[in-house]
Amino acid sequence: xxxxxxxxxxxxxxxxxxxxxxIIFSLFPYDYPILWSTTPTPATHFDYFxxxxxxxxxxxxxxxxxxxIVIFLGLAGLVTKLYRPSESNMLFDGASLVLYxxxxxxxxxxxxxxxxxxxAGTYGDDLLAATAAAAGAGAGSDAPAEEGQILGRExxxxxxxxxxxxxxxxxxxxxxxxAGQWYAxxxxxxxxxxxxxxxxxxxxxxxxxxxxxxxxxxxxKEQQQQQQQxxxxxxxxxxxxxxxxxxxxx
Numbered sequence: 180x181x182x183x184x185x186x187x188x189x190x191x192x193x194x195x196x197x198x199x200x201x202i203i204f205s206l207f208p209y210d211y212p213i214l215w216s217t218t219p220t221p222a223t224h225f226d227y228f229x230x231x232x233x234x235x236x237x238x239x240x241x242x243x244x245x246x247x248i249v250i251f252l253g254l255a256g257l258v259t260k261l262y263r264p265s266e267s268n269m270l271f272d273g274a275s276l277v278l279y280x281x282x283x284x285x286x287x288x289x290x291x292x293x294x295x296x297x298x299a300g301t302y303g304d305d306l307l308a309a310t311a312a313a314a315g316a317g318a319g320s321d322a323p324a325e326e327g328q329i330l331g332r333e334x335x336x337x338x339x340x341x342x343x344x345x346x347x348x349x350x351x352x353x354x355x356x357x358a359g360q361w362y363a364x365x366x367x368x369x370x371x372x373x374x375x376x377x378x379x380x381x382x383x384x385x386x387x388x389x390x391x392x393x394x395x396x397x398x399x400k401e402q403q404q405q406q407q408q409x410x411x412x413x414x415x416x417x418x419x420x421x422x423x424x425x426x427x428x429x
Contacts, residue, residue, distance in 0.1 A: 186260075188256045188257075188259040188260045189256070189260070189357060189361075190256070191252050191253060191255060191256025191259070192253055192256040192257055192260070192275065192353065192357060193354065193357055194252075194253075195249045195250065195252050195253035195256075196253060196279075196350050196353050196354055197354070198249055199249075199250075199282070199346070199350055200347060200350050200351070200354075203343050203346055203347045203350070204347075206231075206340075206343050207343075209224075209227065209228045209231060209340070210340035210343050210344065212224050213225075213228070213336065213337055213340045214337070214340050214341060214344065225332065225333055225336055228336055228340075229297055229332075229336065232293075232294055232297045232298075232336075232339065233297055233298050235294065236294040236295070236297065236298045237298065250283065250286075253279060254279065254283075257272060257275055257276045257279060258276075260272045261273065261276065267360055267363060267364060268360075270360075271356045271357065271359060271360035271363070272356075272360070274356050275352075275353045275356045275357060278349045278350075278352045278353050278356070279349075279350075279353055281349050282346050282349040282350055282353075285342050285345050285346050285349070286342075286346065289338060289339065289342035290339065290342050290343075290346075293335060293338060293339040293342070294339075296335055297335070297336075297339075302330065302331050302332045302335050
């Protein structure tokens with residue numbers, strides 16, 4: 180049987196999603212001047228953003244492990260809710276799984292790759308030159324994997340900021356779908372309860388009508404029996420009176 184809203188599986192979806200939104204919100208002061216501000220972004224802001232990203236990428240191994248465990252928990256919650264799914268699970272949880280996997284793809288393809296570039300501090304033409312030099316020195320196997328990278332420093336940081344925004348929209352979509360599923364199932368439960376209440380009340384009314392009809396039929400039968408008994412007693416009395424009068428005449 181599929182898990183209903185409010186279950187532990189929904190908890191596993193909502194909590195990791197909210198956790199990731201909190202992380203992205205903590206990066207919003209860095210992303211806003213780059214993407215949304217109408218004034219030109221000062222060069223010092225890119226320095227601050229780059230330093231912050233380097234600090235994040237250089238965090239102890241325990242931090243990314245916890246992050247990946249939380250990612251796995253959200254995925255496990257979605258897969259659990261889709262085990263023997265109902266129609267509601269197929270619509271809402273299926274779409275939530277698609278959005279969640281889009282967020283994971285953005286994280287792997289853009290954010291992880293961007294953090295490695297920022298930590299290396301080599302962008303665009305510098306990266307291509309370093310790759311060519313490494314290949315010329317016979318270290319082709321140790322060359323960086325980002326040979327197709329042609330973006331400069333500012334563009335790479337803008338891509339990272341845009342990736343954070345995309346992930347935020349995707350995760351908000353997951354929360355909206357889960358809230359929509361909760362609302363739909365709540366309305367369905369209310370309609371089912373009202374239908375049961377109306378059916379039970381109509382059933383009680385029918386039973387009451389049946390009882391009233393039975394009582395009326397019983398009263399009619401009793402009246403008929405009383406009338407028959409009265410008629411028979413009157414007939415008997417008339418016969419006795421006739422017999423008595425005939426005896427007096429004799």
